[in-house]
Structures are given as C-alpha cells and as structure tokens.
Amino acid sequence: MSDILLEVKDLKQHFPIRTGFFKKTPLKAVDGVSFTIGKGETLGLVGESGCGKTTVGRSILRLYEPTAGQVFFDGEEVTGHNIQAMRKKMQMVFQDPYSSLDPRMTVEDIIGEPLDVHNLYSNKKERREKILELMNYVGLNSEHATRYAHEFSGGQRQRIGIARALAVDPQFIVCDEPVSALDVSIQAQVINMFEELQEKLGVAYLFIAHDLLVVHHISKRIAVMYLGKIVELADADELNENPLHPYTQSLLSAVPIPDPDIARSRQRIVLEGDVPSPLHMPSGCPFRTRCQYATEQCALECPTLTDRGNGHLSACFNR
Amino acid sequence: MSMPLIRVQDLHTSFFTDSGEVCAVNGVSFDLDHGEILGIVGESGSGKSVTAYSIMQILASTGKIVDGHIYYKGEDITQWKDKQMRDFRGKCCSIIFQDPMTSLNPVFTIGNQLIEAITLHTDKKGKEAKTRAAELLELVGINEPLRRLKQYPYELSGGMRQRVMIAMALACEPDILIADEPTTALDVTIQAQILELMQKLQKEMGMAVILVTHDLGVIASMCDNIIVMYGGRICERGTAHEIFYNPKHEYTKGLLRSIPNVTRMKEKLVPILGTPINMLNLPAGCSFCARCDNAMKICLTEKPEEISINENHKASCWMNIRDAVMAEGGNTDE
Numbered sequence: 069m070s071d072i073l074l075e076v077k078d079l080k081q082h083f084p085i086r087t088g089f090f091k092k093t094p095l096k097a098v099d100g101v102s103f104t105i106g107k108g109e110t111l112g113l114v115g116e117s118g119c120g121k122t123t124v125g126r127s128i129l130r131l132y133e134p135t136a137g138q139v140f141f142d143g144e145e146v147t148g149h150n151i152q153a154m155r156k157k158m159q160m161v162f163q164d165p166y167s168s169l170d171p172r173m174t175v176e177d178i179i180g181e182p183l184d185v186h187n188l189y190s191n192k193k194e195r196r197e198k199i200l201e202l203m204n205y206v207g208l209n210s211e212h213a214t215r216y217a218h219e220f221s222g223g224q225r226q227r228i229g230i231a232r233a234l235a236v237d238p239q240f241i242v243c244d245e246p247v248s249a250l251d252v253s254i255q256a257q258v259i260n261m262f263e264e265l266q267e268k269l270g271v272a273y274l275f276i277a278h279d280l281l282v283v284h285h286i287s288k289r290i291a292v293m294y295l296g297k298i299v300e301l302a303d304a305d306e307l308n309e310n311p312l313h314p315y316t317q318s319l320l321s322a323v324p325i326p327d328p329d330i331a332r333s334r335q336r337i338v339l340e341g342d343v344p345s346p347l348h349m350p351s352g353c354p355f356r357t358r359c360q361y362a363t364e365q366c367a368l369e370c371p372t373l374t375d376r377g378n379g380h381l382s383a384c385f386n387r
Numbered sequence: 388m389s390m391p392l393i394r395v396q397d398l399h400t401s402f403f404t405d406s407g408e409v410c411a412v413n414g415v416s417f418d419l420d421h422g423e424i425l426g427i428v429g430e431s432g433s434g435k436s437v438t439a440y441s442i443m444q445i446l447a448s449t450g451k452i453v454d455g456h457i458y459y460k461g462e463d464i465t466q467w468k469d470k471q472m473r474d475f476r477g478k479c480c481s482i483i484f485q486d487p488m489t490s491l492n493p494v495f496t497i498g499n500q501l502i503e504a505i506t507l508h509t510d511k512k513g514k515e516a517k518t519r520a521a522e523l524l525e526l527v528g529i530n531e532p533l534r535r536l537k538q539y540p541y542e543l544s545g546g547m548r549q550r551v552m553i554a555m556a557l558a559c560e561p562d563i564l565i566a567d568e569p570t571t572a573l574d575v576t577i578q579a580q581i582l583e584l585m586q587k588l589q590k591e592m593g594m595a596v597i598l599v600t601h602d603l604g605v606i607a608s609m610c611d612n613i614i615v616m617y618g619g620r621i622c623e624r625g626t627a628h629e630i631f632y633n634p635k636h637e638y639t640k641g642l643l644r645s646i647p648n649v650t651r652m653k654e655k656l657v658p659i660l661g662t663p664i665n666m667l668n669l670p671a672g673c674s675f676c677a678r679c680d681n682a683m684k685i686c687l688t689e690k691p692e693e694i695s696i697n698e699n700h701k702a703s704c705w706m707n708i709r710d711a712v713m714a715e716g717g718n719t720d721e
Contacts, residue, residue, distance in 0.1 A: 116574035221662045251430040252601060253678075256645035256658035263655070278575065281604075285647035285656070305652070322579035324604025325649050328627040331608035338583055339576045342544045 073272050074105040074128070074240055079137035081120070081127045085347060095346050097123040099296035100137070102373070105240070108270040112287030112304065114280055114319070116343060120296040121276045122163075125242040128274070129158055141240070156186050159233035163245035165225035169217040175228055176213040179203065182235040202231040206261060223254035230261070240272045248277060259286060280323045284308055289379075292316045295346060295354035298373060302380040312382040315355045353384070361386045390461050391418035392562055392595055393442065393480075398455035400434075400441045409666045411437040413619040414455070419563065424589060424596045426610030426627075428603060432663055434619035435599045439565045442597075443482055444472050477508040481556035485568035487548035491540040497524075497551050498536030501558065508559040523554040528584060546577035550584065557588065564589075565597045570605060582609060603646060607631060615639050618664050618674030621693070625700035635702040638675045673705065681706060 079101045082094040098120045105111045115121045127134045130151055139146040146154050159182075162168035169178055179199050182188075189195040200210040206227040217225055226246060233241050243262070247255045259282065265271060277283050283290060284304050291301040292315065300313040311317045318337040325331045339358045344350055350357050356366040365385050373383045400412040412434040419425055429435040440446050442457055444464075456463050464475060476482075484490040492500060501520040505511055511519055517536070524532035527550040540548055549569065556564055566585065570578040582605065589596055598609055606613055606627070613630045615623040615638065623636040634640045644657040661678040670676065676686035686705050693703040694711060 116576060223662065251663065252603070252642060253430060253645050253659035254662070256656040257660070260656055260658055280575070281647045281649070284652055308652075319575060322575045324578070324582075324602060324608055326603035326607050326631070326643070326646055327649055328607045328631050330649060331604070336579055336583065338579050342546060342577070343574075 071106045072104045073107045073109075073142060074274075075140040076104070076124075076128065077102050077138045077140070079124065079127055079139065080135045081123050081132055082135045087347070093347055096296050096349065097346065098127060101293075101296075101298050103291055103298065103301060105272050105274060107239070108266060108272055109289070110266065110273040110275050110287045112283035112290040113274060113276045113293060114278060114283050114290060115293035116278065116319075118343060118346065119293045120346075121293050122244055124293070125160065125244050125274055125276050129155065129160055129242060131160075152186075156236045157238050158240045158242070159236065159238040160242045160244065161226070161229050161233050161246045164249055165222050165229055166249070168229055169225055171217055174214050174216055175203070175208075175220075178217065178228060179231045179235055182232060186236055188236065198235070202235055205234065205265075206231045207257075221254075222250050223257060226250065226258055227261070230258075230265075234265070234269075234271075237269075238271060240274070242274045242276070244276045245278070246275075247282060248279060255282070262286065280320065281325075292319065295343065295349060297354060297370075297383065298381075299355065299384070300380075300382045301373065302382075303378070306378070306380055310380075312376060312380065312387050313355075313384050314359050314361055314387060391458075392421050392423075392460065393419040394456075394458040395419075395438070395442065396456045396458070398438065398441055398457065399453045400437050400446065400450060401453050402447070402450045404449060407667050410669060411450070411619055411666060412441065413669070415616075415619075415621055416455075417614060417621070417624065419595050419597065421562070422589075422593045422595055423612065424598060424610045426606040426613045427597065427599045427616060428601065428606050428613060429616035430601060430663055432666060433616040435601075435616050436567050437619075438616070439482070439567055439597060439599050442563075443476055443480060443565065445476075445482070474508075477504065477561065478559045479561055480563040480565065481559070481561045482565040482567060483549070483552045483556050483569045486572050487545055487552055488540075488572070490552060491548055493540055495539075496536065497538055497540065497543070501536070501551070501555055504555050504558045519558075520554075523558060524551070526557070526588070527551070527554045528580075529554075544577075545573050546580060549573065549577075549581055553581075553584065553588070557592070560592060561594060563595045563597065565599070567599045568601070569598070571600070571602070578605075585609075603642065615642070618669065619666065620674055620690075621703065622675065623700075623702040623704075625696070625702075629696070629700040633696075633700065635696050635700065635707050636675075636704045637679045637681055637706065639702075641678075673703075683709075 079098055081098040082096050084092040085095045087093045101124055113121045126132050128139050134147060176199050179202055180195055183195055203210045208227050247258050275286055287304045290304050290307050291298050294315050300316045311320055318339045321337045341358055344357055352368050352370050353366040356362040371383045371385050373381045376382055396416050398412055398415045402409040402411055415438055427435045441452055452465055457465050498520055502516045505516045505519050520536060521532040524535055529535055529550055570581050610627050613627055614621050617638050623639045634643060641659040645659055659678055664674055672688050673686045673691050676682040683705055691703045691705045693701050694707055695701050
C-alpha cells in the first residue's frame with residue numbers, strides 16, 4: 069500500500085541501567101512496538117508517564133539509536149540511513165516550550181536554524197522571507213522576529229517551536245505533548261493550528277499526549293501504550309466506544325469528563341496499585357498485576373496484538 | 388439563616404514586587420458551608436490558589452491581604468495573631484498541595500512528618516501518636532502502614548505520596564480541607580484513585596472541601612458548587628449543573644467551548660483568543676473584555692456588578708445586566 073508514510077516494525081529501545089557495582093540491567097522503555105501512519109494522518113499515542121510513549125517518538129527520529137527493530141519512512145529504512153536527509157522529512161515539536169528554545173537566540177535564528185542546516189536558501193533575503201512567511205503561518209506577528217524567546221508567552225513559544233519544525237517542509241511531525249504545558253484557553257488555539265496546518269500542508273502527526281480527550285479530538289486512530297508495549301490500537305471513535313483491552317477500559321473510565329451528568333452517572337473502573345517498575349517487569353502480560361481478568365495463562369505468555377475486526381487491534385487473552 | 392463555616396468578604400490580596408503591586412485577588416466574596424464541596428476553577432494567574440492561601444494565611448513573604456475579611460464561624464481570622472492562626476491551621480483547616488514530590492521533606496521519614504503534625508495539634512504523644520499515624524495511613528488506603536512509617540518519601544510513588552499528604556491534612560480532623568490542584572501532577576488512573584478517596588473521606592468525615600483546579604473534568608465530577616475566576620475576580624458562580632449547562636459569563640462559555648466535547652468529539656474547538664491578562668496592569672473595566680467577542684463599550688470602562696441569574700447562579704457580565712434591564716423594558720443605551 070502506498071498510502072503508508074511511516075512504518076514502525078518491532079521497535080525496541082532498551083537503556084542499560086546500573087543496578088549494582090558491576091551489574092547492568094536493561095530498562096525496556098519500548099519493547100516491540102509496531103504501527104503504521106498514513107500520509108496526512110494523525111495517530112494518537114496515549115499512556116501514563118513512564119510507559120515509553122515519548123521514547124517511541126524519539127527513537128523514530130533517531131534521537132536515540134534503537135536497540136532493535138526497523139523504521140521505514142516512505143518505503144526507505146530510517147535506521148541505518150543518513151539521518152540528516154531523513155530529518156528534513158521528519159521533525160519534532162517538544163513538550164516544554166520553555167526549555168526547548170535557546171534563550172540566547174532570536175526567534176529569527178531559531179526558526180532559521182533548520183534552513184541553515186539543510187541549505188534551503190540561496191541568499192539572506194530569501195532566508196528572511198521564508199522565516200517571516202513561517203511566522204505568519206503559525207500566527208506570530210512577523211515584526212517580532214528579532215525578539216528573544218523569553219519575551220513570548222507559553223502559547224506563542226509553542227508556535228515558535230512549530231514554525232521551526234515546519235521550516236524544512238516536513239511530511240511527518242512527532243508532537244510530544246505539545247499542549248500539556250499550556251492553559252486550557254490557549255490549548256484550543258494550538259490544537260486548531262495543528263489541524264489547520266494538516267489540512268493545508270497534508271503533514272502527518274504522531275500525537276503523543278496523556279490527555280485522552282485532546283487525543284480523541286485530534287486523532288484518526290489511537291494507540292494505547294502500557295509499560296513499553298502497545299496494548300490496543302483502533303480508530304479513535306471505535307476505541308472510545310468499544311475499548312477491548314482492560315487497561316484501555318479503565319483508562320477511559322478514569323478520564324475526568326467535563327460534564328456533570330455524564331461524570332456522575334458513569335461507572336469508574338479504579339485500578340488498584342501503581343504501574344510496576346520497568347526494571348522489574350512482571351512475566352507474561354505486563355498489565356496482569358493490575359488486571360481484574362488475569363488468569364494463569366497471562367503470567368506465562370505475553371499476548372500479541374491481534375486484529376479483532378475492522379483494524380481494531382488488542383493484546384489480551386481474555387477480552 | 389445559619390452562619391456559614393467560612394465567609395470570605397471582599398478579599399483583596401496583593402504581592403509587592405520590584406515591578407509594582409500585583410493585585411492577585413481583587414474583591415472575592417463567597418461562603419462555604421459545612422460539608423460542601425466548592426470548586427474554584429480558573430487558568431494560571433487567575434488568583435484561585437492565592438484565594439486559598441489567603442484563607443490559610445500562608446502567602447509568600449511579599450504577599451499581603453490588603454483589604455477584606457475572612458470569617459471562620461463568625462470570627463474574623465484576618466485579625467488573628469500568629470499563635471491563633473497556628474492553631475487554626477491543622478485543627479480547623481488544612482491544605483493539600485499540588486506537587487506531592489516537593490511538599491514532603493525528603494530527609495525525614497513519613498512517620499516522622501506525620502507524627503509531628505499529630506503531636507503539634509493534638510494531645511497525643513509518643514506511642515499513641517504513632518498508632519494514630521498508622522491509623523491515618525490505613526484510612527487513606529496505604530497497605531502495611533507500620534512499615535511505611537519508617538520509609539522516606541522517595542521510596543513511595545506519586546500517588547502514595549499524595550495519600551500521605553491527605554493523611555497528614557486529616558490528622559486533626561479539620562472542618563475544612565483545601566485541595567490545591569491535588570491531582571494535576573498525577574496520571575489519570577492514579578488521579579481517579581485519589582479523587583475517589585477524597586470523595587469517600589469527605590462523606591465519612593463530613594468536612595467541607597475547597598477544590599482548586601484548572602481541570603473542568605475534575606470539577607464536574609466532584610463539586611456541588613463552582614466558582615469561576617479570571618484576573619483575580621469571580622466571574623461566575625453557581626451549582627455544577629448551572630455552570631456547565633447554563634453558563635452566563637462569556638469567559639465560562641469560552642472555556643467550555645475550548646475543550647473537546649464528549650458528545651461532539653470531532654467538532655472544531657472554539658478557542659478564546661488572545662493571551663491571559665497582565666496582572667500588573669489590570670484594565671479599568673471587566674478583566675476579560677480584551678478577549679471577549681461580545682465586549683461592549685461599557686465593558687472597557689466599568690466593572691460589571693454581580694447579578695443573580697436565578698437562586699443558584701450569579702454572574703458578573705454586562706451582557707446579563709443589559710438583558711435584565713431589557714427584560715424590564717428599560718432603556719439600554721450603552
């Protein structure tokens with residue numbers, strides 16, 4: 069199928085952690101993740117902190133060198149390919165708009181840096197024109213090009229980060245919690261901008277966030293991660309109406325819904341305990357320690373992601 | 388009419404900084420009754436936390452209550468001496484902070500910190516205090532309480548630490564519990580655990596709760612009454628039902644439009660334009676008028692008064708005042 073822009077195959081990212089004087093234990097941040105993203109599509113990636121969702125985004129861009137697995141972009145393998153050429157097509161927007169911009173650079177230089185790196189202009193005038201065009205694109209006043217990042221509010225800084233990602237005209241952007249540091253009223257502005265840019269430029273997103281309402285709103289399909297594995301992947305509406313995996317069910321029921329009648333009438337499935345440490349993963353299914361349906365089989369083998377019809381994938385023996 | 392537990396009257400709290408006076412709270416009044424769960428919602432910088440801190444009088448050194456009164460069971464606590472306030476905190480009113488990682492002292496054990504609160508505020512000492520500490524941990528759903536008492540905060544997860552904070556706050560069975568963004572730093576599934584715990588404890592102990600948060604979802608599931616704040620003022624107040632289904636202030640309407648709607652998920656969001664106001668430089672009129680789509684001339688120059696929409700609902704917006712005047716058949720020359 070030629071509609072597939074990005075394909076991730078059995079991606080693994082293990083970090084060696086010193087657990088003793090001579091002993092190192094691999095921390096399996098991402099442990100065998102596979103998915104595809106179509107051209108101009110948004111895939112949402114949700115999960116709790118420490119489940120490896122950010123690491124997936126970073127490994128795709130090879131900000132980390134993946135331990136195992138392959139990433140194909142437009143049919144070409146990213147792993148082992150020239151990174152610089154790949155990064156012209158794939159970019160990233162970071163979570164924290166305060167620490168992801170260099171405080172000693174002007175906005176013009178921040179947005180211009182990718183243009184410099186990839187030699188995307190022939191003279192200074194062209195560079196400046198491109199920068200001003202990008203600033204207008206993301207709704208920044210182009211008169212502010214000579215200002216520094218600290219002179220902008222959180223929402224505006226996030227716009228600078230997005231303009232920087234768009235500078236090289238990428239086909240794919242990893243958005244790592246791009247709105248979670250922003251106030252509610254500003255969040256909507258930035259989410260709308262992501263949607264408008266997608267309509268205009270046809271760019272695809274991997275939208276990583278922990279806010280399920282936002283992810284449901286922006287994504288076509290959603291993948292749910294738990295302890296380094298994808299436990300469920302389905303169309304956004306299908307996932308919300310008909311979650312199959314017990315973890316997804318409890319996650320969805322725990323989301324606070326801003327509607328008093330719905331919030332008070334529904335049944336919350338409250339999970340017991342905390343997420344196990346990724347250094348001491350439970351055997352078999354990673355979720356079995358908190359799962360109400362866990363059986364003996366769950367402790368012995370790890371369930372694989374299988375299709376339950378209409379592209380709804382779930383990794384559970386019992387559901 | 389019976390006396391409210393807490394009555395805040397025309398509270399003004401300011402911070403005196405190098406760049407001038409920041410009026411964080413500008414004339415906030417509300418009542419809190421026994422056993423009520425009151426939600427205060429607003430964006431960062433709206434003055435919601437400062438209002439809560441003013442009740443406890445735990446403002447930063449640059450902050451001061453410049454005007455207004457806070458009555459606790461009829462007594463004005465803004466006039467109280469430090470010693471009286473120390474008794475008030477803990478025994479009558481306690482607080483849970485946002486970040487359970489930084490609000491516990493990392494160099495003392497959980498038991499140490501919990502027992503300290505108990506011995507300071509009650510006459511329990513030594514073994515008795517320790518037993519009480521273990522009881523409290525059990526109450527907030529921590530297993531093996533005696534072992535936990537010997538542990539340090541770093542050995543516990545975020546959700547557990549927040550439970551310890553709640554145990555500490557409940558040590559003296561206060562009448563009022565202030566929860567300042569209690570679940571913002573936690574994951575959704577842990578957030579659900581903590582909210583459920585707070586609801587359960589509130590029912591059992593019958594205390595009043597002030598829940599300060601920016602999360603409309605948390606407010607919707609927890610609160611009886613809601614106060615919406617913007618720019619240090621209350622723009623709207625009412626029952627949860629009124630605020631969510633019949634919002635009357637333009638800011639509240641904007642907030643509800645800017646979050647994804649559960650029933651109409653794929654509809655485009657309508658953001659509130661502009662940026663939050665600069666608290667150093669408050670406008671003469673309504674603080675929201677610079678971002679309001681329906682701002683009128685009068686909004687720029689005069690602060691709107693709070694008017695009743697119905698018995699459970701009040702809003703301060705010129706639109707409602709105009710509508711009320713028009714309904715009476717008066718002249719509406721703006």
